[in-house]
Amino acid sequence: MINNYKKIVIKIGSSSIINSRNKKINSKWMEVFCKDVAKIHKNSKIVIVCSGAIALGSNLIKKNKSLRKLEDKQAAASVGQIELAHQWRQNLKKYKINVAQVLLTLEDSEVRRRYLNARKTMNSLLANEIIPVINENDTVATEEIKYGDNDRLAARVSQMIDADLLILLSDIDGLYDKNPVKYKSAKKINEVFKINKSIESMANSQTSSLGSGGMVTKIWAAKICMNNGCNTIITNSNKSKPLISISNENSTIFHAIKNPSSSRKQWLLNHLHESGFIKIDEGAYKAILNNKSLLPAGVIEIGGKFNRGDIISVYHAKKEKVAIGISAYDINEAKKIIGKKSKEISIILGYEGRDEIIHKDDLVITV
Ligand code: GLU
Numbered sequence: 568m569i570n571n572y573k574k575i576v577i578k579i580g581s582s583s584i585i586n587s588r589n590k591k592i593n594s595k596w597m598e599v600f601c602k603d604v605a606k607i608h609k610n611s612k613i614v615i616v617c618s619g620a621i622a623l624g625s626n627l628i629k630k631n632k633s634l635r636k637l638e639d640k641q642a643a644a645s646v647g648q649i650e651l652a653h654q655w656r657q658n659l660k661k662y663k664i665n666v667a668q669v670l671l672t673l674e675d676s677e678v679r680r681r682y683l684n685a686r687k688t689m690n691s692l693l694a695n696e697i698i699p700v701i702n703e704n705d706t707v708a709t710e711e712i713k714y715g716d717n718d719r720l721a722a723r724v725s726q727m728i729d730a731d732l733l734i735l736l737s738d739i740d741g742l743y744d745k746n747p748v749k750y751k752s753a754k755k756i757n758e759v760f761k762i763n764k765s766i767e768s769m770a771n772s773q774t775s776s777l778g779s780g781g782m783v784t785k786i787w788a789a790k791i792c793m794n795n796g797c798n799t800i801i802t803n804s805n806k807s808k809p810l811i812s813i814s815n816e817n818s819t820i821f822h823a824i825k826n827p828s829s830s831r832k833q834w835l836l837n838h839l840h841e842s843g844f845i846k847i848d849e850g851a852y853k854a855i856l857n858n859k860s861l862l863p864a865g866v867i868e869i870g871g872k873f874n875r876g877d878i879i880s881v882y883h884a885k886k887e888k889v890a891i892g893i894s895a896y897d898i899n900e901a902k903k904i905i906g907k908k909s910k911e912i913s914i915i916l917g918y919e920g921r922d923e924i925i926h927k928d929d930l931v932i933t934v
Pocket of ligand 1: 702716718
């Protein structure tokens with residue numbers, strides 16, 4: 568099923584790479600997996616996003632005791648990460664494949680300048696036939712500014728390198744209509760063309776044992792990829808040929824939408840961290856649906872903490888979130904001009920600002 572893809576991101580969850588009994592690397596599985604990687608690497612570019620640093624490091628630091636404090640987990644991540652990197656290097660060396668370690672923080676995908684920079688580095692590694700092995704930089708990332716799960720990190724990486732396939736390897740062979748552990752009658756969904764409320768509620772009922780995400784973050788990841796022209800496959804890692812044997816029977820595939828928007832808008836649409844919000848009236852809502860900019864006159868309420876250039880959500884006064892965009896003003900300026908006509912802006916602020924709070928080129932409708 569994965570033969571025709573040119574750029575593949577493979578996300579490996581802790582439950583696949585760490586042996587749940589002794590909390591050590593699952594070396595047998597890694598060997599089998601690398602054999603598949605070596606075959607696929609002949610015709611496709613590959614990026615690996617690998618979890619497990621914290622689980623592995625915790626075991627090395629404090630045998631069999633769970634770590635509670637953030638700094639202890641961060642320390643554990645640095646211990647576990649070096650072991651992970653070592654294992655990847657050793658296992659792929661057998662096939663004369665070079666690996667690179669790339670540790671990303673949320674800002675590397677959410678701040679556009681850093682995103683473009685990371686993208687260049689990744690493309691350079693791929694052009695040199697090196698396999699980047701990626702994880703979140705857990706040692707420095709703090710709770711508030713963290714991906715927290717590698718599913719969404721992998722989705723943002725897929726977008727960064729214009730991948731055409733994201734494979735989420737897990738301990739379950741796909742998305743089920745209800746929790747298969749509880750219900751014998753649960754059926755696997757083979758194909759998804761649109762993520763709607765019913766797909767989301769199926770995901771809500773399923774979690775995995777070791778990783779932080781479970782099915783919910785996998786669905787979020789698939790959604791990010793679908794908008795970017797990249798297919799997503801969720802499948803069980805526990806097979807004798809974990810990649811080559813992927814088929815309709817043992818996976819769920821999420822098909823990408825056919826006409827993704829411009830790359831700047833895609834990046835915006837899949838943004839993970841919003842700094843604030845604004846609520847707009849019906850008139851402004853209709854205007855933005857007609858591809859117009861968002862003017863201060865239609866804004867009713869504003870909140871959060873944002874600067875000029877930050878990403879904010881747009882809500883309809885009576886409905887849900889309707890758009891996302893880049894604010895042309897910081898929150899203090901924006902508060903002064905909401906509800907006002909654009910020509911009043913210069914009098915209120917004392918300088919000639921932009922006519923709109925969010926320019927149409929910086930705005931993406933999400934409904
Ligand atoms: N970055 C975490 C780690 O390597 C894993 C996050 C996840 O479970 O998705 O330990």
